[in-house]
Amino acid sequence: VIIQEVKKNPGSKSARRQAMSARKVETDVLVIGGGGAGFRAAIAARDAGAEVTLISKGPLARCGATPMAGADFTLDGLSLSKLGFPGAPDDTFEKAFNDIVTQGYYLNNQKLVEQYLTAAPDRLKELIGWGLNITFSEERAIFTSGIGIMDTLLSRARASGVTLMADTMILDLLTENGQVTGAFGLDVQSGEYIHFKIKAVVMATGGWHKAFWPNTGMRDLSGEGIAMAHRAGADIGNMEFITFCCNVLLEPPMWLGSIATYVISLLAGGTLTNRNGEEFLNEYDPLMVQIGTGMEWNKSFVSYVTMKEVNAGKGGPQGGIFYGRGDVPWDDFEKAATMLIPKWKYKAMDLRPLGEKFKAGESIEVGSAVEYFDGGIRVNQRFETNVAGLYAAGECTLGPFGANRVFSAITEMLVHGEAAGKNAGAWAVKSSGPDPKEATLKFHEDQIETLRNRMSGLRIPEVRRKVQEAAHRALGPIRNPSDLASFVKLLDNVKADELPNLSVSDDSRSYNKEIIDAIELENMMTLLEAAAKSALFRTESRGVHYREDFPDCDNDNWLKETILKRTKDGFAIETEGIQPVHKSLPSGKMPYLDMMKTMMTSRSDIGGHH
C-alpha cells in the first residue's frame, strides 16, 4: 500500500476550498464492507496472494449487520454430524436443497443454493479451527454470537496481513472500458478524501435497513454498495423482495428495532394479540400457525398477518400488535428466553424490565420491521458481476434465497465471502488496468464540496425521515399499487426538488454528519426507487412480496428474477427466467397463503428451526 499526501488546488477561488488534500492508496483488492462477508473475502483474497485493503464504514468488527446477529450458522444436518455435532445424520444435500428452494418459493438461483450448501461445511469447520465459540447446536444449525464471528475473523484478517481502514466510506467506484480502476473514499472522522487505485473490488456492504423507519439494522447500513455498483454498471435484481422481521420491539424508544422479542418468541413461544386482546393467529390454518411461528418462516408469515391486523385497525399505538407469554408457565418461558439472553441481559442492553413484564403476565407492543434484503447485486457462481473486476458477496447480492429466506444469512456471508475473495484475489494478481482518471476523482470531490458549501436550504434529517417512513408503509409485508405509485411519486419529487437543495449547518470537514447523511440519502433513494418500481412490475404475490391486487402466486408467468439494467439516467427493467439445476419448477397459479402452506409442507422431515 502506497500512501502519500497530495495538496490540491492551493490557490483556488473559494477560501473554503483551500488546503484540500487527498490521500492516495493503491491495493490489488479493495473489500468494501466491514461485516462478515467483507472480512471473509479479505482473508481469502489475501490467501490468493493479493494485497488487500478492507474498508469498514464504522469501527472494526463492530459494524454491519453481523455483530447484531444471534447468530445461527445453517448447513445440512449430515455435514453437521460429520463435524462432530449431533446434527441430523438422516439429512442429505437433496433435502436441504429442497427446503431452501421451497422456502424461497422456487425463485432461488439454484446454482447459488448449490454453492451455499456445498461450501457451508468447510466454512464452519475453518471458523471452529480459528477458535469460534459455539453455544449450542440443533439439527441443521450451530448457534454462536455475531460478535464472536467478527472477533474470530478480525484476528484472522490481521494475521493474514489485510490492511484495515476503519471509519472510512467509499462513495463511488471508477471504471474504464467496463473494468474497475479505482474508488473514491472519505475519511469520516477527518473529512479527508481518499483516492484508491485498485484492480478488483469485493462489494460486501450488506443491506440497506436505514432506508426504512423503523428498522432492525445498524446505523451504517444505507446501501451505498449496491447503489455505487449499479452506478458503475452492475445489474441489480429482485429488489422488491424485502424481509420484514416480526415481533420486533416498538417500545420503549431505547429498544426500538431490537429483535430480542423475536428471538424470545422463537425459543419460548407465547401469544400474539391485537388491540382488542384477540389471538388473531387462530384465524389461520393450525399447521401454518405451527410452522409459521415455530421456525424462521415466521418472518414472512407473522409479518403478513401482523399487517393484516394493523391494516384492519386492530393495531396498537405504535402500529404493532402485542406479545406476551400467554399460557406458557413463567419458569419454562424464562428458561427458554434466557438461552440466548442470559439473565435478561444482552451486552449492554438490560432487558430485566421486559422480563418482569412477562413474569407479571403483561404484553409489550411489537411489530414488523425491515430486516433482510433478498435481492441486490447480480452475481454468478464465481461472485462476478457484469463489471470486470467487481465482485459482490453476502446480503448486498441477489443471493440464493429467492423470494423468502429461512436458512441463515450468516452462512451466506461466509460462503460468498470466501469464494468472492478468492476469485477477486486470483483475478487481481494477474490483471493490470489503467490509473483511475484524476478528472473523475475531481468530479466526485466537487460534488461533495458543493454540498459542504450550501449553508442554506432543506434540512437533511427531515427529508430523510419523510422518505424512511413512507418506505416502511409502501414496501412493507402487504403492498398495494396506489401506495406504491404514490411512493414512487414522492421519490420523484424529493429527487427533483429536495435533493438538489439539501443544505448543511456547518462547513466543517471533521465528522460532518450532515454530509454523510446526504450521501446516504441519495443512495437509499436509488434503491427505494428500484424496489418500488420492481414491486409494481411484479404483478403476483410470492414470498415476502404480497400484492393486494394480485394475490395469487403465478408460477406460469413469474418464475423469473426482476433484473435492473443500468441506463444513462436510471434503469430498465428486464426479467431472467429461473434455471432449474437440482429441482424442477412448478406451474399454475395458487392463492398466496395456499402457496405458502404448500411450500411449508414441502419441507423434509428434518427437525430444527430452519
Place this chain on the structure above:
Amino acid sequence: MNPKTAKIKVFRFNPKKDGSPRLQDYDVPLTEGMSAMDALDYIYQNLDGTLAYYDHAGCSLGICARCNGRINGKPGLFCQTPITADTILEPLSKDKVIKDLVFKRGKDQAE
C-alpha cells in the same frame, strides 16, 4: 399540556475552529424509556445539525459500544442510558476530541 422537557447540556468543541470547549443547552421533550442517544438524535434532527456524535455507524442497542461517553460524568453507553431529567453529555476523552462527542480512539479503532 406541554410535554415535559429536560435541559440536555452537550459538550461542544471543534479543535480546528474553537479556542476552548463549552457546554451547550438544548431543551428536549422527554418520552418514557428514551436514552441519551435518543436525546442526541432529537437535537441533531430538530434543533442543531452542527452537533457531532458517533452516529454514521453503530447499533443503538448496546452491542457495538461505539457511543460510549460520559453521562453526568459517569462513563456509559449513550444508547442504553435512560434520560429522565436534566443531563450533561460529554465525550469519554476530552483531550482527544475530533468534534463534540466524537473522539479519537486507539489504533484503527478496534475494541
